[in-house]
Amino acid sequence: MNTPEQSQLGKNSAYIDQYDASLLFPIPRATKRAEIGIADEGKGSVPFFGADLWSAFELSWLNTKGKPQVALAHFTVPCETPNIVESKSFKLYLNSFNNTRFADASAVRDRLRSDISEAVWRGSDRPSTVGVRLVLPEEFDREPVHEIDGLSLDRLDLECTHYSPAPELLTAAFDEAPVSEVLTSNLLKSNCLVTGQPDWGTVQISYSGPQIDQAGLLQYIVSFRNHNEFHEQCVERIFMEVWRRCKPIKLTVYARYTRRGGLDINPFRTSHPSALPPNIRTARQ
Structure with a gap:
């Protein structure tokens, strides 16, 4: 292997x-x-x-x-x-x-x-x-350039203290009516699993279900900042931790990482069959 x-x-x-x-x-x-x-x-x-x-x-x-x-x-x-x-x-x-x-x-x-x-x-x-x-x-x-659609979590003014994945930051309003939201952040950063070189990304989280606390979600995204893992692995980790802790009815996690060596990698994971997003690069890519 x-x-x-x-x-x-x-x-x-x-x-x-x-x-x-x-x-x-x-x-x-x-x-x-x-x-x-x-x-x-x-x-x-x-x-x-x-x-x-x-x-x-x-x-x-x-x-x-x-x-x-x-x-x-x-x-x-x-x-x-x-x-x-x-x-x-x-x-x-x-x-x-x-x-x-x-x-x-x-x-x-x-x-x-x-x-x-x-x-x-x-x-x-x-x-x-x-x-x-x-x-x-x-x-x-x-070949178009377009930013990922959604409400930006980066508008929130909050304190960040976790720089390794902290799923305990994820909470949702289980006692309230379900919602449907599309949330984005440009603050996703992780590091190469082997070299430790930085990987910069934009992430979109689309879901239906109990409303996810936006401040906690942004702090959770920021918590990947010093984490060493490949792009695909980071997105699957985000998907599974949001899925388990926030219990949405539907969930999609999509990240677009900036290119390195002429290549960019953009993982897309969803709980339900759906069309893939068009492979359109963002301004940072």
Whole structure:
């Protein structure tokens, strides 16, 4: 089983510029899910739906004449996959396209879909595919920038004293009528599980049920500030702790993290089947 410590994170790495799918480094989701009480066992038996939305801003290859081509790429990785791909290995893998010739953009897209699908579904008895969409230069101007919708928790003037996850801060009004709210914050920050480098994010929490105390929720989001965990793991931890402590009828947690190394990762988890949000970057991304 691959562990984060075995990856290329925090290590000097040779940049391979010829195609090499073996650079992808899958890490099982099950270990970190077990920490938050999810007995996944790699079978997709998780108490939520959703996906990880990746965007790659540094994708290039050569056409058959050796002329460089560029594109943006959007990836959709279902949360049921038994593995995530460690982000540095993803970057090294994309770099391996730089001096490799492909017939056209469709061939690049198909190769990306095949390789990433194999990595994230490795070990599964029912593998599927990931979504891959390339955005070519003539479409760049149609890539929007938009902030996540909702009522900003950051408007609250309050004292923050917890900088490691503190689920005890989460409370809800169980004796009052249920509400439906969409709440956001730009104050989500966590750190890379291996290197400790900061990861900056915006989070949206949509729910129906007992009204969640907004001050406590913001303090809880801030409490991730010194926490070391990958993006996907942080969002699943937030989802499970809000779900258990505030007992909403419906819950969705969506975070958009700023890019590093030309990649951003945006996990989306929801208690009920729903359409994925459009993969639209925020101003900070």
